[in-house]
Amino acid sequence: MSLYTRFPGGIHPHEGMNGKPVTAALPIEELRQPARVTIPLLQHIGAPAKALVKKGDSVKMGQKIGEAAGFVSAAVHSSVSGVVVDVQPCVLANGLQAECAIIDNDFKDEWVKRQPVKDPEKLDAKALSELAGEMGLVGLGGATFPYSVKLMPPRTKLDTLIVNGAECEPYLSADHQLMLSKAKEIVEGAKRMQVAFGIEKVYVGIEKNKPDAIELMTKLCEGDPSFIVAPVPVRYPQGGEKQLVYALTKRRVKTGGLPIDKGVLVVNVGSCYALYRAIYEGTPLIDRVVTVGGCVKRPANYLVRIGTPVQWLLDASEGLLPQARMMIYGGPMMGLAINRTDIPVTKGCSGITVLEKKLMPKPESSCIRCGRCITVCPMLLCPSDIDKAMRKSDFETAEKLGAMNCLECGACSWSCPAKRSLTQSCKTCKKVITEKRRQQRQREEAK
Amino acid sequence: MTDILIGAGTLTGIALVFGLLLMLVNKVFQVPTDPRRDAIREALPGANCGACGYAGCDALADAIASGDAPVDACPVGSTDLTRVIAEIIGAESPEEQAKRVATVICQGTVDKCREKFPYRGIQSCIAATIVNDGHKACKYACLGLGSCVEACKFDAITIDPRERIAKVDPEKCTGCGACIKVCPKDVLVMQPVELPVRVLCRAAEEGVLVSDNCKIGCIGCGLCHDNCKFDAITMKDHLPQFDYDKCVGCMMCAEVCPTGAIWGDFDHRKIAKIDPDACIGCTICKKTCQFEAISGERKNVHKILDACTGCGQCVAKCPKKCITLVVREHVRDANAKVGTTETVAAIPKTDAAKEE
Numbered sequence: 001m002s003l004y005t006r007f008p009g010g011i012h013p014h015e016g017m018n019g020k021p022v023t024a025a026l027p028i029e030e031l032r033q034p035a036r037v038t039i040p041l042l043q044h045i046g047a048p049a050k051a052l053v054k055k056g057d058s059v060k061m062g063q064k065i066g067e068a069a070g071f072v073s074a075a076v077h078s079s080v081s082g083v084v085v086d087v088q089p090c091v092l093a094n095g096l097q098a099e100c101a102i103i104d105n106d107f108k109d110e111w112v113k114r115q116p117v118k119d120p121e122k123l124d125a126k127a128l129s130e131l132a133g134e135m136g137l138v139g140l141g142g143a144t145f146p147y148s149v150k151l152m153p154p155r156t157k158l159d160t161l162i163v164n165g166a167e168c169e170p171y172l173s174a175d176h177q178l179m180l181s182k183a184k185e186i187v188e189g190a191k192r193m194q195v196a197f198g199i200e201k202v203y204v205g206i207e208k209n210k211p212d213a214i215e216l217m218t219k220l221c222e223g224d225p226s227f228i229v230a231p232v233p234v235r236y237p238q239g240g241e242k243q244l245v246y247a248l249t250k251r252r253v254k255t256g257g258l259p260i261d262k263g264v265l266v267v268n269v270g271s272c273y274a275l276y277r278a279i280y281e282g283t284p285l286i287d288r289v290v291t292v293g294g295c296v297k298r299p300a301n302y303l304v305r306i307g308t309p310v311q312w313l314l315d316a317s318e319g320l321l322p323q324a325r326m327m328i329y330g331g332p333m334m335g336l337a338i339n340r341t342d343i344p345v346t347k348g349c350s351g352i353t354v355l356e357k358k359l360m361p362k363p364e365s366s367c368i369r370c371g372r373c374i375t376v377c378p379m380l381l382c383p384s385d386i387d388k389a390m391r392k393s394d395f396e397t398a399e400k401l402g403a404m405n406c407l408e409c410g411a412c413s414w415s416c417p418a419k420r421s422l423t424q425s426c427k428t429c430k431k432v433i434t435e436k437r438r439q440q441r442q443r444e445e446a447k
Numbered sequence: 448m449t450d451i452l453i454g455a456g457t458l459t460g461i462a463l464v465f466g467l468l469l470m471l472v473n474k475v476f477q478v479p480t481d482p483r484r485d486a487i488r489e490a491l492p493g494a495n496c497g498a499c500g501y502a503g504c505d506a507l508a509d510a511i512a513s514g515d516a517p518v519d520a521c522p523v524g525s526t527d528l529t530r531v532i533a534e535i536i537g538a539e540s541p542e543e544q545a546k547r548v549a550t551v552i553c554q555g556t557v558d559k560c561r562e563k564f565p566y567r568g569i570q571s572c573i574a575a576t577i578v579n580d581g582h583k584a585c586k587y588a589c590l591g592l593g594s595c596v597e598a599c600k601f602d603a604i605t606i607d608p609r610e611r612i613a614k615v616d617p618e619k620c621t622g623c624g625a626c627i628k629v630c631p632k633d634v635l636v637m638q639p640v641e642l643p644v645r646v647l648c649r650a651a652e653e654g655v656l657v658s659d660n661c662k663i664g665c666i667g668c669g670l671c672h673d674n675c676k677f678d679a680i681t682m683k684d685h686l687p688q689f690d691y692d693k694c695v696g697c698m699m700c701a702e703v704c705p706t707g708a709i710w711g712d713f714d715h716r717k718i719a720k721i722d723p724d725a726c727i728g729c730t731i732c733k734k735t736c737q738f739e740a741i742s743g744e745r746k747n748v749h750k751i752l753d754a755c756t757g758c759g760q761c762v763a764k765c766p767k768k769c770i771t772l773v774v775r776e777h778v779r780d781a782n783a784k785v786g787t788t789e790t791v792a793a794i795p796k797t798d799a800a801k802e803e
Binding site: 421425431 | 563564567568569571573574577578579580581586594597598629
């Protein structure tokens with residue numbers, strides 16, 4: 001029995017070849033730099049950054065090449081030193097084109113002048129948010145929400161900070177390995193946030209399948225009573241923000257709300273580490289840990305410069321195995337299937353997963369009304385009904401059924417015995433409803 | 448026997464009482480309705496498609512009768528309907544406009560447009576676009592999964608499973624625009640039904656990228672622009688833009704297009720015809736013709752060659768009004784130059800020509 005509450009729903013997805021058991025034991029290795037990086041100006045939720053460089057400019061490592069454009073936006077920095085070849089639209093993992101700065105690497109690794117914060121202990125929320133904005137910090141768990149917004153001084157008092165090291169996605173071990181190698185820095189980063197927001201309790205939520213990380217973190221936090229290392233049950237999607245908040249504090253985040261409304265701040269371990277580096281080194285977010293797992297000859301955890309093409313990672317892993325069938329940008333549950341390997345690694349990419357033939361999606365059949373999707377949905381939705389409404393293009397009903405609450409974890413599609421694409425339905429509904437709301441807002445503004 | 452009579456009598460009595468009651472209620476509480484409103488409702492198509500912006504045909508009928516909506520508010524109804532409604536409410540019917548229908552601006556069928564990956568998800572275009580922005584290699588292509596077919600209330604859109612691309616039947620299309628609203632790729636646009644030429648590609652990309660993805664896409668070569676003798680085509684974003692006010696329908700652009708991205712209505716292509724009895728041989732038409740498709744010397748009856756594109760410039764210029772345009776029966780032979788066909792050879796040279 002765990003000390004912590006079990007969130008409703010959830011699944012135990014199986015691992016395929018070279019899954020978590022293999023990748024979890026692989027220490028982080030620094031990946032050789034590519035000769036050319038493609039750095040998208042849109043690597044976060046919100047408005048794309050405004051380019052600050054143009055063709056022919058020479059840039060240094062860590063130089064700001066894109067400025068946050070608007071409130072919800074993040075700065076982008078060069079991950080190598082070299083010359084800007086061009087600023088042009090390139091295809092990203094979602095198949096859409098976005099403006100990218102293409103930089104030729106001169107392999108000199110010349111840093112731009114970095115300025116560590118003078119009094120790290122005295123940082124308040126406002127200064128922290130400004131620093132995060134300057135350093136291009138975004139949530140590294142996958143949602144890539146800009147930290148300049150997340151760390152804004154909140155309206156309500158925060159009393160709990162949750163450091164999210166659950167990493168529930170199969171195959172991925174990037175956060176796990178980061179916790180093993182940079183535990184001290186992660187705790188230090190979390191402490192700065194704790195001080196800035198005046199938070200009483202800090203939970204470090206780690207799934208029980210990472211005993212080494214739990215042990216290390218517990219040892220580090222021994223002296224500080226406000227830090228609690230919480231081994232949470234292994235259950236997908238334990239790493240979901242709302243699920244982790246519920247498991248650790250029993251607080252239910254309301255529909256459409258954020259954990260901040262309930263006095264909780266949830267921060268990914270990778271983001272904690274990035275914040276630490278921003279404070280103590282003045283280093284912007286220019287690299288991240290990426291797990292390459294599945295049907296590759298040599299699975300690994302790489303420290304990758306942002307903008308490195310996927311092909312470069314695959315080459316470093318000595319290529320694909322013959323049974324490889326599908327490449328996924330991210331983890332197998334929430335990642336995006338990609339059809340080309342020139343896509344750059346962005347701030348939100350936690351892994352490259354290559355699935356084998358036997359894990360490929362099967363043809364879908366009719367719904368047998370077994371209700372399994374309802375049992376497993378962590379957001380207490382009824383995916384089968386949302387799917388039914390979506391296929392009739394009845395998006396109003398889908399909205400009433402709460403399609404907007406879906407966190408796209410993929411548990412419903414995974415558990416469906418009829419192999420229906422339920423998550424795709426929910427995603428589609430979310431897209432259409434968001435678009436409808438946007439249009440409505442525009443119409444109201446026009447009036 | 449009496450039992451039946453009692454039963455029947457009672458029921459008849461009840462029926463009478465209720466009937467009288469209903470009649471009274473109807474008389475006392477009668478709501479006066481606008482007879483014009485009912486007449487308009489009767490005239491409207493009744494599909495409740497909502498294309499007018501109102502909740503349905505009833506709501507539109509109310510709006511027209513009360514003067515909130517114009518008589519031609521129904522985008523589905525033909526000009527006949529507008530006339531009928533105008534008659535009902537005693538207004539003047541507005542000027543007739545050309546019928547507009549939805550047109551699919553893509554010809555990338557399965558054999559022409561490459562697929563990025565085999566798509567196995569939900570068979571709906573909207574759902575397919577969230578998977579890597581659709582399975583067609585060209586990001587502007589019609590996905591052919593039938594979201595528009597589903598949206599069409601008039602059965603005007605079909606998708607051939609072998610071609611996997613939407614086709615609009617201009618006869619059935621009423622121009623309500625429901626398909627345009629649902630299409631996630633914006634491949635459907637409203638266009639007048641009778642256009643001589645159309646660009647059926649929206650790929651605003653460089654030609655190399657387009658030709659890599661699709662065999663029938665516009666590569667932005669600009670040949671149509673160069674060959675247009677009437678200055679009706681401008682190139683923008685690697686795509687030709689037509690100025691239909693200047694376009695005369697010669698279809699040269701469609702003829703020269705190397706990929707076939709420009710569609711021409713060749714079935715209805717015209718050819719000029721000279722009335723030999725009326726022609727006085729003034730050579731004005733010959734001088735006007737930009738395609739060297741008229742032969743003939745001064746004071747001789749002129750001949751139209753097969754090179755004629757049916758642009759109609761000569762028709763406008765002929766002082767005797769002896770040229771008419773008729774639908775041509777054979778495909779145009781662009782090489783039919785002066786002096787190469789028998790008809791031309793038969794024309795005797797005159798003194799007038801020598802003098803010139």
